[in-house]
Amino acid sequence: MRATESDGVTCSAFSGWCDRPTNFAPALEEEIQCDVAVVGGGLVGMASALRLAERGADVVLLEAGYCGWGGASRNAGYLSNELAGDPQMLRFLYRRRLRNLIHYAEASAQFTEEWIARLGIDCDYEPTGGVNAAVSAGQLRRLEKGARILGDAGADVEFVDGRDFGMPDTFLGGIHLRGGGLLNPGKLASGLRDALLASGVRVFERSAVQKVESDGATVVLSVPGGRVRAERAVLATNAGSRDLAIAPRGIQPVWTNVVETEPIDPDRLEAIGWTTRAGIVTAHTILENYRRTERGTLLFGTRQLEAAPRALGAREPSREVVADLVRGFHERFPSLRYVAPQRAWGGWVAVTSFLPVAGEVAKNVFYAVSCNGHGLAQSPYVGTLLADRLAGDEPHEDLRAVWRPRPPRLPSFALSAPSLKAAWALDRISDRFSRRH
Numbered sequence: 001m002r003a004t005e006s007d008g009v010t011c012s013a014f015s016g017w018c019d020r021p022t023n024f025a026p027a028l029e030e031e032i033q034c035d036v037a038v039v040g041g042g043l044v045g046m047a048s049a050l051r052l053a054e055r056g057a058d059v060v061l062l063e064a065g066y067c068g069w070g071g072a073s074r075n076a077g078y079l080s081n082e083l084a085g086d087p088q089m090l091r092f093l094y095r096r097r098l099r100n101l102i103h104y105a106e107a108s109a110q111f112t113e114e115w116i117a118r119l120g121i122d123c124d125y126e127p128t129g130g131v132n133a134a135v136s137a138g139q140l141r142r143l144e145k146g147a148r149i150l151g152d153a154g155a156d157v158e159f160v161d162g163r164d165f166g167m168p169d170t171f172l173g174g175i176h177l178r179g180g181g182l183l184n185p186g187k188l189a190s191g192l193r194d195a196l197l198a199s200g201v202r203v204f205e206r207s208a209v210q211k212v213e214s215d216g217a218t219v220v221l222s223v224p225g226g227r228v229r230a231e232r233a234v235l236a237t238n239a240g241s242r243d244l245a246i247a248p249r250g251i252q253p254v255w256t257n258v259v260e261t262e263p264i265d266p267d268r269l270e271a272i273g274w275t276t277r278a279g280i281v282t283a284h285t286i287l288e289n290y291r292r293t294e295r296g297t298l299l300f301g302t303r304q305l306e307a308a309p310r311a312l313g314a315r316e317p318s319r320e321v322v323a324d325l326v327r328g329f330h331e332r333f334p335s336l337r338y339v340a341p342q343r344a345w346g347g348w349v350a351v352t353s354f355l356p357v358a359g360e361v362a363k364n365v366f367y368a369v370s371c372n373g374h375g376l377a378q379s380p381y382v383g384t385l386l387a388d389r390l391a392g393d394e395p396h397e398d399l400r401a402v403w404r405p406r407p408p409r410l411p412s413f414a415l416s417a418p419s420l421k422a423a424w425a426l427d428r429i430s431d432r433f434s435r436r437h
């Protein structure tokens with residue numbers, strides 16, 4: 001695995017949760033036909049392909065790297081039952097749809113918990129719920145309002161005090177999301193890949209789709225060495241959607257990172273009041289997340305998002321961003337300064353204007369993408385619902401909740417490098433201000 005050392009932290013171009021597979025599926029080097037071609041072997045793609053095969057379709061899956069290469073194996077493991085975005089902003093943007101969207105997000109977490117159990121994948125899942133936590137009085141007031149908005153729209157949440165909930169002192173309180181939990185994404189992605197390779201799906205790895213064309217009757221997908229002629233196609237390409245001409249416009253990739261520490265004695269966490277097992281996400285403009293893992297380590301991440309260059313691909317976290325994440329960890333947990341960060345990795349996530357989206361982008365070409373960093377629960381669900389629709393079912397109400405011909409997009413300046421830096425700087429100013437008050 002490509003990796004370099006930065007101030008004692010090993011920065012990896014893949015995931016820290018698991019190793020790369022050694023048993024690659026073949027690359028596509030001929031012309032073949034199928035009922036449904038799925039592009040992308042991430043959570044959406046593997047879930048769709050497995051479900052379509054279960055429903056009797058002849059399915060081909062084309063993956064640019066290997067199944068699980070993307071966010072599927074790199075994420076922080078929060079199986080969250082919420083939408084991305086601040087509740088007040090979500091209500092402002094999507095007032096009439098909020099109840100349906102919340103239903104979709106909560107059903108996603110329930111579905112994915114059951115789906116993992118049904119597939120028999122051991123990925124250290126713990127149904128801990130999660131908490132959106134405040135590090136300042138201002139954030140706490142905002143979260144209290146947010147809890148009311150979510151509760152009024154039917155979400156299973158409560159507003160909690162930090163200490164009563166078992167959070168360390170740095171967190172004053174916040175919104176407890178009762179559903180969902182935490183898992184090891186490397187184990188989940190590897191288990192899914194094994195299930196896929198053992199299924200009837202014809203899987204081709206190291207087969208990046210360069211072109212998708214639909215003449216209304218047939219969809220033709222081209223990879224460097226071959227072609228697939230399919231009745232229908234599912235684009236499950238997440239951040240890579242930007243580079244497929246046929247994919248809906250408006251999906252913007254950003255890079256995000258996580259850092260994992262050395263193992264720490266649980267008694268030391270209890271000594272600082274950290275007794276909850278739930279994952280903690282802060283209410284900053286660009287969130288910070290902190291969780292305990294089954295391997296006894298701490299994992300923390302995000303705090304900065306990086307704009308996408310012209311070409312996406314494998315890269316390591318930058319030294320400056322890792323140093324900033326570690327600084328943030330020390331600020332939140334001054335008494336854990338002795339805990340050494342050990343490794344860091346990151347990945348591309350696709351962003352729209354906070355909504356997960358699925359739709360039909362051209363005749364017989366479907367897509368499901370962009371859960372805005374919340375796809376661990378939502379991607380398997382939306383992938384499965386899409387497969388059921390392709391298999392002939394009436395569209396499920398939760399699929400209808402996210403169905404869009406084109407994803408709603410944030411203005412492109414919102415995710416430009418200067419805007420993302422400005423958001424980070426505003427968060428740091430508000431941190432400094434809250435320390436003084």
Ligand SMILES: Cc1cc2nc3c(=O)[nH]c(=O)nc-3n(C[C@H](O)[C@H](O)[C@H](O)COP(=O)(O)OP(=O)(O)OC[C@H]3O[C@@H](n4cnc5c(N)ncnc54)[C@H](O)[C@@H]3O)c2cc1C
Binds near residue numbers: 068071072080209347
């Ligand atoms: C560091 C990090 C932390 C995260 N933490 C969380 C978290 O804690 N909780 C959460 O809910 N979400 C989290 N996410 C987001 C989550 O991982 C994604 O929402 C989820 O993986 C999306 O699933 P997907 O199937 O759409 O995409 P992916 O899992 O990224 O899969 C897309 C696949 O498509 C392939 N592909 C792309 N283009 C092509 C092409 N042209 N041809 C063939 N194949 C192609 C890619 O190689 C990739 O394997 C995190 C993401 C990152 C990077």
